[in-house]
Amino acid sequence: MKILVIGASAAGISAIKSMREMDQDAQITMISKEKNIHSRCMLHHCLSGHRSQESIDFAGSNFCADQSVNWLKGVAVAGIDPQKKMVMLEDGQKLTFDKLLIATGAAYFIPPVPGLREAKNVFGFRDLADVKKIDALLKADSRVVIIGSGLVGMDVASALNERGIKNTVVEMMPNILPMQLDQPSARVYQTLFEKNGSDFLLSEKVVELKLDENKIGTSLMLESGKSLEADLVIVAAGVRPQTDFLEGSGIVCDRGIVVDDKMQTSQPDIYAAGDVTGLSGIWPNAMKQGRVAAQNILGQAVSYEDRYAIKNTINFYGCPTLSLGKISPDEDTKVCLQEDRNTYQKILIKNQMIEGLILQGNLDHVGFWQELIKNKVVVDEDTVFDIKYSDFYAVNEKNGSFEVAI
Amino acid sequence: MNSNFSCKTCQSADQSLENFISGLSVETSHHRVEGQSVKCGFGLQGICCRLCSNGPCRITPNGQKGICGATADTIVARNFLRAVAAGSGCYIHVIENTALMLKKTAQTKGLLKGKNTLKKLADIFGIQETDQYLCAEKVADAVLSDLYKPDYVKMELVEKLAYAPRYKRWMELDILPGGAKSEVFAGVVKTSTNLNSDPVNMYLNCLKLGISTGLYGLTLTNLLNDVLLGEPAIRLAPVGLRVINPDYINIMITGHQHSIFTYLQERLTDKDVIEKAQKAGAKGFKLVGCTCVGQDLQLRGQHYQEVFDGHAGNNFTSEAILATGGIDAVLSEFNCTLPGIEPICDELLIKQICLDDVAKKANAELKPFVFEKREEQVEEILDAITESYINRRSKVEINLQPEHGNNDTLTGVSETSLKDFLGGSWKPLIDLIVSGDIKGIAGVVGCSSLTAGGHDVLTVDLVKELISKDILVLSAGCSSGGLENVGLMSPSAASLAGPKLRAICEKLKIPPVLNFGPCLAIGRLELVATELAESLGIDIPQLPLVLSAPQWLEEQALADGAFGLALGLPLHLGLPPFVTGSSLAVEVFTENMKELTGGQLIIDDNAKQAADTLEGIILAKRQGLNI
Amino acid sequence: MKRIMIDREKCDGCLNCTIACISAHQEGSNFYTADLTGKTADSRNKIYFKEKEGYFPIFCRHCDEPECVMSCMSGALSKDSISGLVNYDADKCGSCLMCVMNCPYGVMKPDQTNTKMIKCDFCQDLTEGPSCVKACPKEAITVQEV
């Protein structure tokens, strides 16, 4: 069987490893635009200089040999013909397949703010190439502006702080990490970042980047009327699934590639997994989708069930946080709060079920919480902070595995 | 994140205290419960032995005996007797110091406030002496000479103090104690490596230690203190964190030896001392009660209202009292002075002085009390405390809790003041018991612990259950500190009692829970029991009277418990005293004890169920008496 | 593969397994010398206690479908196809804590500096097997083939 995998990241690599567990003989070819396998989640460690390019290769340097994979790197797919079961590459090559997995992930999005898209010193932060471009321009006295204080923006800020490079984060919302944190928990990080060199402009919107005659952005204009000098602008304002090469292929997209429970697209024998599906934007889910797709490609009927995707961990300056689910309460949400000098914990309960939570400061043994949200476990708000895995303890007598007894 | 130390604090029967503690930025015992939540099962069952280098040995399915051959029964008994011996030693230390204090006070013709008690003691001891000082000296000597006898010479006062039928039974069981200090020694020797291995012999030894502890450590300490410091008088008094008055230089006292404070207490009302405080910017000095010595002050509070602010709280409230910031110094002389107060004192710049080296705290100044030097010592202490006050008040945040506690706790109850209150005879009480208006009496004593539901939780729940069954509760020990702070010792608590008990309480304007004060006053409960039995002409085990130490904490409590069992009383404990690993121990305490002394142990951490059991026992005893 | 089987009824909460685990991961320490309060006093196992219900010993299952591995973005966590063990390579670890978030049984935890993870390694470098199992006086945990 001839299997093609487009994408050499979380979903693609996880799919290939799973396929190889089940089938030693299939002919697997992996195609990627990028020349290196690397974990995006560690790009900031590369930018800061803590990690080499090789050391953020999460698949291991022998991946292709170990898994007997033929890898076409540094070449983008330009189109797909589902009828002919053929993939067209930008360099003109054409490859046929029995089964195809599209795991092209997402690409950063630059908002249509005058100046941003044209400027030569505006970058996104999605892959190694971005790191290299930024690194090439950075000087010890550079003034960097980061637009967006989401996880990616803060990764960048932390890397710049490590290098002692001045940076200012501009955020539309009143607190940083607005998707994951509430005001108090965000404040903790803001203070830590400020101590380490970052400045923040909150509740501020960028309306224009002024360019010089060489299309170099020089100053950012904000809605409040303020302006901000910048030598470099990094945009971390969200990502969009990479589906442009599918135009005209007949593969149905809606914000991302539409897939069924088996990760199959609207076309038979063509599967999709990872950020490109728009189902999630985080690593664990991309990995799992890749695995489910692989199992189905090889004929096992497995459904993608563990869909929960509103989960994040944050770890800056020694302060860890877990954020799950919905973190802003509605009118009828019960907000349970507990805090002390080392921890801040907030659990939102609606109809006796946990809707979301923020646990900051101590993440020992917290893994079971998302099971309670996923499985809509009824909890008592008076004792919610006392819940532990032991309350759901169950051991499979045969093989000794744990279960979450709900 | 805020400045609170940790959000994980244990429960407390006293909700406002719980809230206060959970909001503190200093660590307390209540915060540490969480980290100690996994208890070692071997320890809980008492089946871990560390007596020799072959150990620690633990009893397991594959190791049913220690390497030496000790069975679970032997290991449990050894551990238990060691604990009882240590607990006895603690109380014997207290009576020894108290007797010495009485002797020296008498020799120097110091103030003796309790003339009636002195006469009573002289009568019991058979001392005929008209001069009060000579009489007091002889009383003290009689006590001391017993304490210092070897273990093979029986103590002489036992027969005079004990109720005759009990004395007879103890003689039959051969558990009359020799010299009380030597008995502690004997108990320790017996339990050392490869010595006694006979559990029954060791449990009988526990009863013997119980008798010396009870009659000397408890009963006599109370009475000698009454001679020195004045007899308890019934009154209403404020309790709780509210008693701290920031206008004064506040001295928190912890321990069990009230007599050590005799001289200090008197000095605090002297003009020059008040002026010393005024010069420092305060209105004067005040003592803030904490732990049992605070209960003792409260009990006799009638005699020194100007210097005693009131009882703020019990053992596991002490850290919270300090955390209010309103305390300028801690004077400690014995236990229930938690190591946990040390960092709090450091942080809040609170001066700590220990007056007895058995209770030396790591970071405190040691100033062992010396009777002959008491005058200079008190001057030095007051100077140090004044300095602490001056130094700290501008630097430390004060976080008082004026709402905590209440102003109408009935206190000052003793065997004498209660009898006087009843008109000089026990008859009215006996009549109420016979008529069934009072179903029976429960002595709820002991400490507070942070297990068994949390701080004072089981104690308070159990007491509420008991009074709702028309059982009158008498309390002594840190348990009363908890009960008073939640209002159960205020007359208004009558509304929580069963209809009959409620009617009596409302008529007499008393609460259904009577406060006898410190744990030492368990000795007073024994006096009440004895006098009741005497008036009825029956033995103590026949009385519709039960004991409970729902939240017993320490080794001393185990020695007290042994006294209760020797008296033949049913004794309830919330948690087992590390003996359940031995089926023999369980059998001895819960069953065989009934034949041995008439007593029995009941273990139950469920308040409702335990109250039902105790009620059942009371009803059975009533039936035995045909009432 | 081998797994530490747990008989919770036998557990007596003595925490010997906890000391054993801490000691096994402190170079040169033993039961007498293990540092139980310092920066490396981390146990890979955890015992919970509930009144009336008893002890709940939690030991890494080295799962068949390990969620921690599924969430690992650095390649630090991997399931060994031969031994079946879930291994952790601290050098690769990027400290993202997603394994901590995703272990459904709350087994995983970060170290005290939140930079590396505390993960059961089955004491693979010791011939006699997991230290916790060896230290359990009640045989509440035993290594068995599953």
Ligand SMILES: Cc1cc2nc3c(=O)[nH]c(=O)nc-3n(C[C@H](O)[C@H](O)[C@H](O)COP(=O)(O)OP(=O)(O)OC[C@H]3O[C@@H](n4cnc5c(N)ncnc54)[C@H](O)[C@@H]3O)c2cc1C
């Ligand atoms: C800076 C940063 C930090 C992050 N941190 C975290 C984190 O801490 N935790 C977390 O859960 N998630 C994090 N994420 C998100 C996470 O990295 C993604 O969810 C994950 O990488 C998605 O994997 P994927 O395989 O779906 O796609 P991607 O990782 O986006 O990979 C897409 C692959 O497809 C290839 N490709 C794309 N288009 C084409 C084409 N036309 N032809 C050929 N090849 C193509 C690319 O070269 C690449 O190999 C982070 C993301 C970024 C950018």
Ligand code: SF4
């Ligand atoms: S850490 Fe958790 S998910 Fe990972 S193998 Fe162990 S038990 Fe399974």
